[in-house]
Amino acid sequence: MNQEVALFAVGFKIKRILALIVVVMFVVVSLPVVAVFSMGMPTLSWLANTPDAKSAETQGFYMGGVMIGNTYAWGNCTWWSYAMRQWAGSPIPNTWGNANTWDDYARAQNYAVNNTPAVGAVFQTDVGGGGYGHVAYVIKVNTVSGEWTISEMNAPTLNVVSQRTFSKEAAVHYTFIHNKIGAQPWTPNPITSMPPYGTGLQL
Secondary structure, three states: OHHHHHHHHHHHHHHHHHHHHHHHHHHHHHHHHHHHHHHHHHHHHOOOOOOOOOOOOOOOEEOOOOOOOOOOOOHHHHHHHHHHHHOOOOOOOOOOOHHHHHHHHHHHHEEEEEOOOOOEEEEEEEOHHHOOOOEEEEEEOOOOOOOOEEEOOOOOOOOOEHHHHEEEHHHHHOOEEEEOOOOOOOOOOOOOOOOOOOEEOOO
């Protein structure tokens, strides 16, 4: 009788352990799904590739490593714009603060600042970003239509990299930070435009 009780107890413990394993596996498997849904509908729509007209052309989470010297807040538009200029071969200072002050610092440090988009320029606006403004990197300008495309981070949400294309006429509403006045002309290094944005350089 005691042996039967012992066998029952052992069997009961094994069932409990198996049930616990199943529960733990379910939780582990469901965590990524819960994490994605917790980001809200704007991000879900973005990642589902259902943007509005003239909205994101590509999107993805930045999967590259840290960048030495990039002291801007990780996952934000300032971090990405600084990184893109670094990768493009024309670094900008890491002391310009929030996006809404970049044009002010750029002018004070003799950078060309105007309303003309150009590949390699930093797109800047005081509007958006929860009052902190927004910056991005100009990756393409269509010489025929005048449309221009930016690569940006934290437009839909933190650390999500995306692209937007604007009309030629829209440029007047935004600021573009180029190189220092009088500096030698430069041709930006080509930058990959597809996630996961590894090192940033298109080899």
